[in-house]
Amino acid sequence: MTRVDPNESAHAAQGGRNRAIVIGAGLGGLAAAMRLGAKGYRVTVIDRLDVPGGRGSAIWQDGHRFDLGPTIVTVPQLYRELFAVCGRDFDDAVTLKSLDPFYEIRWPDGTRFTAQQDTGRLRAEVARLAPGDLAGFDKFLEDSAARYWFGFEDLGRRSMHQLWELIKVLPTFASLRADRSVYAHAARRVKDEKLRMALSFHPLFIGGDPLHVTSMYILVAYLEKEFGVHYAMGGLAHMARAMADVIEDQGGTLLMETEVDEIVVRDGSVTGVRLATGLEMGADIVVSNADSGHTYTNLLRNHRKRRWTKKRLTRTRYSMSLFVWYFGTKGTAQGWPDVGHHTILNGPRYAGLLRDIFIKGKLCDDMSLYVHRPSVTDPSVAPEGDDSFYVLSPVPHLGHDNGVDWSEEEPRYKAKMLKMLEEQLLPGLGEKISTEVVFTPETFRDRYLSPLGAGFSIEPRILQSAWFRPHNISEEAKGLYLVGAGTHPGAGVPGVISTAEVLSTLVPDAQVAR
Structure with a gap:
């Protein structure tokens, strides 16, 4: 990674025409910098971490690479379009490997459901799990397609900062029953509770409660099936490094291990940081690719806000947080042969657990787990013969009055997680672990400056989406823009990449010097 003297960058940026600063080298910030570079701006990206990627970065320990956040790539054409705008070929820089099946879902009673791309095999899985629900499942897929084309390809790829843009689409929202939750929509189509879970859990990937998030997010079912689920060889960290390379090739600078304390505003316009x-x-x-809450509360703390005041942000509902256990295992590459790249382990409850996490803020003894085993696809993540894992459990964010001291709770929660893994998926795991790292909600707060330690910024409820979400163009200061999970269209890798596409429609082309 290129290291740059901040003083040298400051001299270069002071008073320069067509200079842009991007706060945060997460995937949204990197995509924004690429698009700004393609528009002729000289861009400086500033990040407090030592490597680019933000939540999509990785850490290396004892020969293992642990991908910290997103583990899959969907809608690959987004990335190809992004690189093409910059005159680059995405596939020359990043190798995507298709994952099929996508993931396996398991329940405590031994029931399994395998999500996959082929329509015939997928319908056979549904028929095996819930034969009476096959017609309802087919209808659910039709519903998903309609919401994808409207919610993602239309609304998700253009700015929603003007109220009129929202008013125009209200009839479509009404016809698609956007007021209904993802779970409620699944429940209208199928009767089997396990299948309802399999069709409704996807909002958890972007920090949303399936019992309350708008049913527009059933679009994920179509998105996965139509475009597939892929793994970027080398992990998302490799893709982030490829994006950083484009920025540097454009003449931009990445200023790592450097923290922005404040966005400077004079006479209503930003002048820098x-x-x-x-x-x-x-x-x-x-x-700003920093969390929108952090941007308005901290980075603009000395600037009077009209819309995104501290009081308003205090009322905002944030996503749940995460407990993530990263670990390496010794000599297990040929072990656990029925455990693939992605496995979802359900606990004994679904709706009740969601209410405890999102509404009550209660840390429970039971849990559901997302298990990532990339070494079955990418041997580079671990020493030869070994495995690298990460296991994720949704937990309440730090804003609830639940009294959890994670410095004390961490070993207890990890022990409960280990017990569930050994009983349901990875027998003998405890004896095989050779190295480990744990992220708690406090890690998300401290490492990513995420308000309340939320894993995915603002929760994507209907009144916190589109026009109701912090806008890509800020109304608080001229020349200030937002990208990333906390702005429109929202969290998830396709979402944050799309925030940069929306940004590019709002920022004028750089002025050519005469």
Whole structure:
């Protein structure tokens, strides 16, 4: 990674025309910087971490690579379009490997459901699990397609900062029953509770409660089936590095291990940023890939807000947080032959557990787990013969009055997780672990400056989506823009990449010097 002297960058950026600063080298920030570079801006990306990628970065320990956040790539044409705008070929830089089946869902009674792309095999799985629900499942897929083309390809790829844009689409929202939750929509189509879970859990991938998130998000079923589920060889960290390479090839700079303390606003317009060191860097525009709550509460703390006040943000509902256990195992590459790349382990409850996590803020003894075993696809994640895993459990964020001290709870919660893994998926696991790292909600708060330690920023409920979500173009200061999970269209890798596409429609082309 290129290291740059902040003083040198400051001199280069002070007063320069067509200078842009991007706060945060997450995937949204990197995509924004690429698009700005393609529009002629000289971009400086600033991030407090030591590598690009944000939640999509990785850490290396004892020969293992642990991908910290997203594990799959969907809608691959988004990334190909992004690189093409910059005159690059995505497939020259990143190798995608199709995963089929996508993942396996398991229940405590031994029932399994395998999600896959082939329509015939997928319908056979449904017929095996819930034969009476096959017609309802077919209808659910039709519903999903309609919501994909409207919600993702239309609304998700254009700005929704003007109220009129929302008013125009209200009839479509009504006809698609956007007021209904994802789970409620699945329940209208199928009767089997296990199949309802399999069709409704996807909002958890973007921090949403399936019992309350708008049914527009059933679009994920179509998105996966139509375009497939892929793994980027080398992990999302490799893709982030490829994006950073494009930025540097465009003449941009990545300033790592550097923290922005404040966005500087004078006479209603941004003039740059002030670093934690006190150094001020000038820019014509500033794009924040930091969490929108952190941006407005902390980075604009000395600027009076009209819309995104501290009071309003306090009322905002944030996503759940996560407990993530990363571990390497010794000599297991040929072990556990029925455990694939992605497995979802259900606990004994579904709706009740969701209410405890999202509504009551209760840390429960039971849990559901998302198990990522990339070494079955990508041997580079672990020493030869070994495995790298991450196991994720949704937990309440830090804003609930639940009294959880994660420094004390971590070993207890990890022990419960280990017991479930050994009983239902990975027998003998405890004796095989050779190295480990744990992220708690406090890690998300401290590492990513995420309000309340939320895993996915603002929860995508209907009144926190589209126009109701923090806008890509800020109304608080001229020249300030937002990208990333906390703005429109929202969380998830396709969502944050799309925020940069929306940004590119709002920012004027750089002015050519005469």
